[in-house]
Amino acid sequence: NADTAMYCSKHNGRDNFEFFSPSMSSQALERLALEGSLRKAVEDKELQIFYQPQIQIETGKIIGMEALLRWKHPNLGMIPPNKFIPLAEETGLILPIGNWVLEECCRQNKEWQDKGLINIPISINLSAVQFRQHNLFDTVQQALISTGLRACYLELELTENMLMDCSEYNVTLLKKFRQLGVSFALDDFGTGYSSLSYLSRFPISRLKIDESFVIDIPEHKNNAAIISAAISLGHDLGMTIIAEGVETKKQFNYMQAHQCDEIQGHLFSQAVPKEAMEQLLEKNYLDCNLL
Ligand code: C2E
Numbered sequence: 001n002a003d004t005a006m007y008c009s010k011h012n013g014r015d016n017f018e019f020f021s022p023s024m025s026s027q028a029l030e031r032l033a034l035e036g037s038l039r040k041a042v043e044d045k046e047l048q049i050f051y052q053p054q055i056q057i058e059t060g061k062i063i064g065m066e067a068l069l070r071w072k073h074p075n076l077g078m079i080p081p082n083k084f085i086p087l088a089e090e091t092g093l094i095l096p097i098g099n100w101v102l103e104e105c106c107r108q109n110k111e112w113q114d115k116g117l118i119n120i121p122i123s124i125n126l127s128a129v130q131f132r133q134h135n136l137f138d139t140v141q142q143a144l145i146s147t148g149l150r151a152c153y154l155e156l157e158l159t160e161n162m163l164m165d166c167s168e169y170n171v172t173l174l175k176k177f178r179q180l181g182v183s184f185a186l187d188d189f190g191t192g193y194s195s196l197s198y199l200s201r202f203p204i205s206r207l208k209i210d211e212s213f214v215i216d217i218p219e220h221k222n223n224a225a226i227i228s229a230a231i232s233l234g235h236d237l238g239m240t241i242i243a244e245g246v247e248t249k250k251q252f253n254y255m256q257a258h259q260c261d262e263i264q265g266h267l268f269s270q271a272v273p274k275e276a277m278e279q280l281l282e283k284n285y286l287d288c289n290l291l
Pocket residue numbers: 052067068069080081082085098101125126127157187188211244245246247264265266267270271
């Protein structure tokens with residue numbers, strides 16, 4: 001019980017204490033059960049990749065897609081990534097899972113290209129745990145070699161917190177990836193805790209404006225102001241800007257009026273299984289009436 005309380009205290013941050021309560025152990029048990037079934041999920045191939053298209057505002061064409069992980073639990077149904085990725089990170093399971101996502105996305109994108117579908121990059125979310133691995137570059141390069149996907153069709157999504165460490169090592173690492181042809185997007189822009197200096201140090205090609213800013217525009221004047229400032233900042237730094245979580249025509253209009261380049265959101269399509277993504281790629285554009 002003391003161990004459970006200690007675990008709970010650590011989980012809530014540094015310099016804390018907790019008294020044991022029975023609810024803690026049920027939470028701990030639940031976590032343990034989830035951990036066990038996540039291990040099994042990896043072996044039993046219960047994890048699945050969904051794909052969400054990204055659209056260029058000017059043309060209505062699909063210019064990219066993001067890979068989003070799903071866990072189809074036999075009893076609990078679909079478990080969203082926000083529920084199991086933190087657990088996968090704590091247990092180290094994120095490394096085999098992340099490697100599988102990387103391999104599978106490169107393989108799938110190459111397969112679509114070989115079928116004659118449009119050649120577009122696939123974006124993969126990297127966890128901070130993966131980013132800290134010293135063999136990350138080799139792992140990615142190996143996935144590209146083994147699947148035959150050209151590096152320019154792979155984008156890695158990082159978050160601001162991962163780039164807080166502007167060490168020479170990280171700057172060199174990202175530059176090495178750029179030389180290989182792999183590009184970087186900055187995910188959830190504006191939500192992390194960091195200074196902006198990393199924006200000029202790291203070779204980042206795209207800024208992804210977080211959906212929390214998009215949700216209530218144009219009514220929410222402060223978020224609208226943050227979005228238009230982020231678009232100008234990104235453009236001045238030579239980046240492409242993509243808005244996440246665009247659900248309404250109003251939000252779309254705002255993005256278009258403020259020279260945002262690209263959109264990702266339910267207005268066009270949710271993240272879909274590979275068969276549905278393939279159909280979208282065959283069409284190569286999404287509802288142009290919206291434009
Ligand atoms: P993210 O990378 O910021 O992904 C965008 C999230 O927004 C996705 O949630 C997507 O389904 C959701 N979304 C897209 N369009 C809309 C919209 O119009 N409205 C709303 N309300 N939401 C929208 P999802 O799939 O639940 O993923 C959540 C997070 O889990 C991702 O956030 C990413 O950080 C993480 N994640 C997903 N797949 C992976 C993975 O393979 N590896 C790692 N390390 N993290 C992943």
